[in-house]
Amino acid sequence: xxxxxxxxxxxxxxxxxxxxxxxxxxxxxxxxxxxxxxxxxxxxxxxxxxxxxxxxxxxxxxxxxxxxxxxxxxxxxxxxxxxxxxxxxxxxxxxxxxxxxxxxxxxxxxxxxxxxxxxxxxxxxxxxxxxxxxxxxxxxxxxxxxxxxxxxxxxxxxxxxxxxxxxxxxxxxxxxxxxxxxxxxxxxxxxxxxxxxxxxxxxxxxxxxxxxxxxxxxxxxxxxxxxxxxxxxxxxxxxxxxxxxxxxxxxxxxxxxxxxxxxxxxxxxxxxxxxxxxxxxxxxxxxxxxxxxxxxxxxxxxxxxxxxxxxxxxxxxxxxxxxxxxxxxxxxxxxxxxxxxxxxxxxxxxxxxxxxxxxxxxxxxxxxxxxxxxxxxxxxxxxxxxxxxxxxxxxxxxxxxxxxxxxxxxxxxxxxxxxxxxxxxxxxxxxxxxxxxxxxxxxxxxxxxxxxxxxxxxxxxxxxxxxxxxxxxxxxxxxxxxxxxxxxxxxxxxxxxxxxxxxxxxxxxxxxxxxxxxxxxxxxxxxxxxxxxxxxxxxxxxxxxxxxxxxxxxxxxxxxxxxxxxxxxxxxxxxxxxxxxxxxxxxxxxxxxxxxxxxxxxxxxxxxxxxxxxxxxxxxxxxxxxxxxxxxxxxxxxxxxxxxxxxxxxxxxxxxxxxxxxxxxxxx
Numbered sequence: 001x002x003x004x005x006x007x008x009x010x011x012x013x014x015x016x017x018x019x020x021x022x023x024x025x026x027x028x029x030x031x032x033x034x035x036x037x038x039x040x041x042x043x044x045x046x047x048x049x050x051x052x053x054x055x056x057x058x059x060x061x062x063x064x065x066x067x068x069x070x071x072x073x074x075x076x077x078x079x080x081x082x083x084x085x086x087x088x089x090x091x092x093x094x095x096x097x098x099x100x101x102x103x104x105x106x107x108x109x110x111x112x113x114x115x116x117x118x119x120x121x122x123x124x125x126x127x128x129x130x131x132x133x134x135x136x137x138x139x140x141x142x143x144x145x146x147x148x149x150x151x152x153x154x155x156x157x158x159x160x161x162x163x164x165x166x167x168x169x170x171x172x173x174x175x176x177x178x179x180x181x182x183x184x185x186x187x188x189x190x191x192x193x194x195x196x197x198x199x200x201x202x203x204x205x206x207x208x209x210x211x212x213x214x215x216x217x218x219x220x221x222x223x224x225x226x227x228x229x230x231x232x233x234x235x236x237x238x239x240x241x242x243x244x245x246x247x248x249x250x251x252x253x254x255x256x257x258x259x260x261x262x263x264x265x266x267x268x269x270x271x272x273x274x275x276x277x278x279x280x281x282x283x284x285x286x287x288x289x290x291x292x293x294x295x296x297x298x299x300x301x302x303x304x305x306x307x308x309x310x311x312x313x314x315x316x317x318x319x320x321x322x323x324x325x326x327x328x329x330x331x332x333x334x335x336x337x338x339x340x341x342x343x344x345x346x347x348x349x350x351x352x353x354x355x356x357x358x359x360x361x362x363x364x365x366x367x368x369x370x371x372x373x374x375x376x377x378x379x380x381x382x383x384x385x386x387x388x389x390x391x392x393x394x395x396x397x398x399x400x401x402x403x404x405x406x407x408x409x410x411x412x413x414x415x416x417x418x419x420x421x422x423x424x425x426x427x428x429x430x431x432x433x434x435x436x437x438x439x440x441x442x443x444x445x446x447x448x449x450x451x452x453x454x455x456x457x458x459x460x461x462x463x464x465x466x467x468x469x470x471x472x473x474x475x476x477x478x479x480x481x482x483x484x485x486x487x488x489x490x491x492x493x494x495x496x497x498x499x500x501x502x503x504x505x506x507x508x509x510x511x512x513x514x515x516x517x518x519x520x521x522x523x524x525x526x527x528x529x530x531x532x533x534x535x536x537x538x539x540x541x542x543x544x545x546x547x548x549x550x551x552x553x554x555x556x557x558x559x560x561x562x563x564x565x566x567x568x569x570x571x572x573x574x575x576x577x578x579x580x581x582x583x584x585x586x587x588x589x590x591x592x593x594x595x596x597x598x599x600x601x602x603x604x605x606x607x608x609x610x611x612x613x614x615x616x617x618x619x620x621x622x623x624x625x626x627x628x629x630x631x632x633x634x635x636x637x638x639x640x641x642x643x644x645x646x647x648x649x650x651x652x653x654x655x656x657x658x659x660x661x662x663x664x665x666x667x668x
Contacts, residue, residue, distance in 0.1 A: 006389030008150045015048035018128045019382040026390045057083035118168045125172030149179035150385040187384030239323045247296045279317040309499040311637045483660035493598040500594030568611045619650035640667030
């Protein structure tokens with residue numbers, strides 16, 4: 001088949017990606033991949049979107065990725081979310097086996113509603129299909145029927161899941177004979193066989209450190225028996241489920257998702273935090289759990305395992321490390337069966353847990369002479385899928401030990417001619433990349449600029465060209481990003497600091513107010529710092545401004561003020577260390593090792609809030625004994641109708657503007 005452009009879609013557990021590769025690039029360098037990229041206001045590029053989908057009450061598409069998450073946040077704040085369908089990290093629900101073809105459904109994030117798997121995946125596939133075809137049509141005049149698609153799926157899916165996924169692709173608009181589905185292990189195998197020439201002749205063992213697991217009678221299922229050994233999963237997910245069930249009780253931890261959706265939400269957040277190497281893992285828990293957790297803390301069985309800090313359950317680093325070691329030890333014995341100590345071996349670590357230091361350290365300690373490598377598994381899966389799409393099917397199937405075959409035609413068999421070097425014939429209008437970073441179309445010599453990023457750019461993945469998104473819809477704006485980071489600080493560094501303060505003998509309320517004062521003082525200091533900078537610029541234009549004080553008033557030409565304010569905003573990364581050092585001296589009365597990281601991150605984020613245009617607003621204006629308004633606040637760790645004190649401020653895009661994050665308050 002004469003394929004000019006191949007597109008690959010990987011719908012992952014946490015993130016999803018889509019890559020594009022052209023025949024001309026593939027012939028010259030198989031790893032020259034084009035990812036549809038999304039660029040933030042600060043020129044930060046991301047090639048992956050959160051696996052989140054939002055549908056309206058009529059099950060119509062509202063958004064995927066960041067767009068879906070931000071719209072869902074707005075719906076929550078307005079109290080209008082109940083009629084919508086919000087799915088987040090939904091592929092995680094499909095790693096358990098099911099034998100009922102008609103009963104494969106995916107639950108919404110709150111566990112209250114569900115829709116068929118085929119329908120959900122068809123919408124995501126359609127989203128990526130429209131993105132890619134729009135881009136190629138607008139910039140290069142490429143028609144949709146000139147594309148060949150490859151979609152990856154996890155090895156833990158049974159044949160039934162594969163058939164449903166294939167059906168979803170058809171419903172998502174992919175034409176029969178114009179796409180293939182490929183297991184992730186097959187994609188990884190193709191990737192390493194085709195891109196690691198220096199390792200040719202070595203035995204390849206891929207260790208997939210993911211949350212998914214395939215067990216048969218408590219024994220790992222062997223996926224490939226010949227030259228490739230791939231093991232999938234750990235038991236850490238089962239361990240945390242067991243711990244949670246024993247702590248909060250079986251009446252809360254039950255199989256009814258509609259009754260207790262908090263359980264699955266907790267588990268997903270735990271997994272996401274663990275993947276980010278955020279240890280100890282800290283996850284917000286509902287009020288209904290907190291009393292039971294407090295009782296469990298007194299139980300010797302849970303000593304040094306769990307802590308309740310404010311409204312968050314914290315799982316101790318030591319317990320997680322111990323369980324990971326136990327879980328990996330269980331199948332390291334099996335992995336050793338694939339290792340031939342007398343010959344050269346290539347060991348690669350992939351999966352959600354592969355970038356956690358305690359995981360890689362443990363695996364490397366088991367194979368000290370082979371220097372296991374970690375890979376970005378999502379990228380590898382996409383690149384392997386693109387290799388599959390460019391290679392005649394028969395060759396790629398044999399090369400990947402691909403076990404699930406759909407519609408292998410006579411044309412595919414005839415095109416599998418090893419004598420031509422596995423190359424596909426090209427059309428006269430094939431697009432290629434010139435040395436100066438521009439797209440050329442040979443037929444008419446027209447040039448189309450792309451993002452100015454070269455292959456040796458340290459910010460880019462090796463040999464990856466990032467194409468700009470022509471529709472430019474799924475990009476977090478500046479203020480939403482700041483609000484996200486602000487919430488992360490509350491969930492992580494704030495909780496760490498509060499726990500340490502309480503361990504040093506501070507009461508919960510006193511610790512909360514201590515951390516609150518650091519935030520308030522930081523705002524005052526940074527506003528003064530920014531005003532001082534502006535005064536120094538004003539003094540250039542007005543020599544009479546010889547001495548600055550807090551009451552000073554001065555004028556700066558508008559065009560100069562705008563340049564300075566833009567510089568303060570756009571160069572925050574370079575300038576923040578100096579601001580942090582300045583604020584550290586000013587906040588010396590709050591010195592404590594327990595608040596070191598909290599202060600640094602607070603200063604960084606408050607600076608960005610302050611230089612935003614208009615300035616973002618933190619709302620502390622809640623009166624004691626006032627009736628609690630759930631539309632603007634969330635409860636901390638007590639229930640009640642009236643307010644006791646503010647724990648964490650509300651975040652607005654400006655004063656009297658739109659709310660971005662609710663305040664956290666203690667009730668009484």
